[in-house]
Structures are given as C-alpha cells and as structure tokens.
Amino acid sequence: MKNAGGAENFRSLQGFYIYRNKRLIIWGTWFGMRLGELTKNARIRVDIPNSLDDIWGIDITKRTATIPKNILNQLRKTVKDAMDIATRKQTHRGRKENVDANISYIWNRMQGRNNNFYYELNKDNLLFKNVKDYIPADYHSYIDLMLDEIQLSIPIQQIYIDRCNEVIEIPERDDRLDDLYQQGITLVEAAMKFGKSKEEAIEYVMTSEPFCTKSELKGMLNTYCTEKYGK
Incomplete structure (x- = not known):
C-alpha cells in the first residue's frame, strides 16, 4: 500500500498510464469514464510513439493528451476486461482452511x-x-454490523508483538465448564424443540465451539437429558 502511494492515492491513481517513447507523461486518469470503487486495482498502460503526438493531442509540455475517439472505442473492450479482473480481485472470497471441517x-x-x-467470524x-x-429479525442487521466491526x-x-514478547495472559476461568454446561442445556433443549432427538441435539451442540473444547461436556449433557426426558 505504501508503494502504491498510500491509501488516499490508491484509488485516485487508477486508470490509464500514458507512455510516450517509454516515458510516462500522464497517469491516473480515465479520460472522463465513470468507474466505481471496485476498479481501484486497475491500471492500463498505453505506449505511443512521438509520431502520434498530433493524433493524441499531446501539447508542447508533454503533460496533456486526448484519446482520439476512434482509438477510445477500440480501448473500451480492453478497459472492460481490466475492470472485470479488478472487480474479481476485490470481491474474491477465500476458502475455509480450518483444522477440522x-x-x-x-x-x-x-x-x-x-x-x-x-x-473472519463464523456467523x-x-x-x-x-x-x-x-x-x-429487525435487529439482526445490527448484530451483523457489530460482528463485522x-x-x-x-x-x-x-497481538503479534505481545506474543513475541511472551506477555499475553489467558485469563483462567474455573467456572468455564459450568458456564458451557448451562449454555449447552439451553441449546440442546432448543434443538429438541425443533425436532432433533436427544442424541442428535447433543451431537449438534458438541460439534460447535466452544462446547467441543470440553470433551466431558457431552457426558454431562447426556446425563441431564436422560434424567429429564428418559431414554
């Protein structure tokens, strides 16, 4: 990002980069084309010889140019292809690489x-x-907004610096198992209300963090359900 001119210039410097005899004379412009945020990775290089100065309208300072209409029409497909590549790069979604699928x-x-x-948080x-x-349901978007932030x-x-300095402290919670047990009961009972059997409900809860981090929790939930609902 620093090499691209910083975050502020990253978007503004998108567009055509015009070279005359291999010397950059104009950069960061779409010559009036209206393009969006997702094109900020697009840069299109155009090399022209000095013999085309008149056609391109390059002035004596070599700092301004105007794309001829016939050439502009020919470049539209190139621009569209570049936009597709830039947009795909911006909207690319990664794939999950969790330890256990x-x-x-x-x-x-x-x-x-x-x-x-x-x-990313698994919603x-x-x-x-x-x-x-x-x-x-009207408030679900606020939950998503909070999680995104x-x-x-x-x-x-x-975190990296603290980890390297070995100064990260993980709080110990002796009641963690009890907390998860109470939460697990709530979730198991909710799953059973939606038609899952006792076994299915417990298995459903135990395949999700943080419950899967406590192997003894499965036996505790099974005992609770057996005592309350029978076999």
Whole structure:
C-alpha cells in the first residue's frame, strides 16, 4: 500500500498510464469514464510513439493528451476486461482452511490469494445463531454490523508483538465448564424443540465451539437429558 502511494492515492491513481517513447507523461486518469470503487486495482498502460503526438493531442509540455475517439472505442473492450479482473480481485472470497471441517468454529481461518490467510467470524456458529433466535429479525442487521466491526478491528499487530514478547495472559476461568454446561442445556433443549432427538441435539451442540473444547461436556449433557426426558 505504501508503494502504491498510500491509501488516499490508491484509488485516485487508477486508470490509464500514458507512455510516450517509454516515458510516462500522464497517469491516473480515465479520460472522463465513470468507474466505481471496485476498479481501484486497475491500471492500463498505453505506449505511443512521438509520431502520434498530433493524433493524441499531446501539447508542447508533454503533460496533456486526448484519446482520439476512434482509438477510445477500440480501448473500451480492453478497459472492460481490466475492470472485470479488478472487480474479481476485490470481491474474491477465500476458502475455509480450518483444522477440522466437522467443527463449527467461532473463527474461520480463510485462505486468500497468494497463499495468505485471514480470519473472519463464523456467523453460522451455534452461539451466534442462538443469539439471533432471541432477538427480533429487525435487529439482526445490527448484530451483523457489530460482528463485522469486531472482525475488522482485531489488533493483529499488537497481538503479534505481545506474543513475541511472551506477555499475553489467558485469563483462567474455573467456572468455564459450568458456564458451557448451562449454555449447552439451553441449546440442546432448543434443538429438541425443533425436532432433533436427544442424541442428535447433543451431537449438534458438541460439534460447535466452544462446547467441543470440553470433551466431558457431552457426558454431562447426556446425563441431564436422560434424567429429564428418559431414554
């Protein structure tokens, strides 16, 4: 981003880059074409010889030019192809690269381009779905907005520095199992109301984080359901 002129210039410097005898004379313009945000990765190089100065309307300062109408028409397809490539790059979605495909993680590890990775919240996780079940549908967009902001605001650089300095402390919670047990009961009972059997409901909960992190929880939920609902 720094090499591209910074975030502010990244979008403004999209467009045609006109070279005259291999010397850049005009850059960062679409010559009046109206294009959108998703084209900010598009740069189109045009090389012209000095013998075409009159046709291109290049003035004595060699700082301005006007694309001839007939050439502009020929370039439209090139521009469209470049826009398609730029748009695909902006809208590219990575693929999940989680450790276990059978577990519904709270965070998804996504493989992007060039073998780079990023992380995004899994809004299909059981916990997120359960929260939305108790909130009117009109407010679901606010939940998504909040999660998106959390996702975009992870202090990755500071986490990395603290990790390298070995100063990250993970809070110990002795009651974690009890908390998950109570939440698990709520989710299992909710799943059973939607037609799942006791076994299916427990299995459904245990394939989702954070419940799958406590193997003993499955036995506890099974005992609870057996005592309450029978075999």
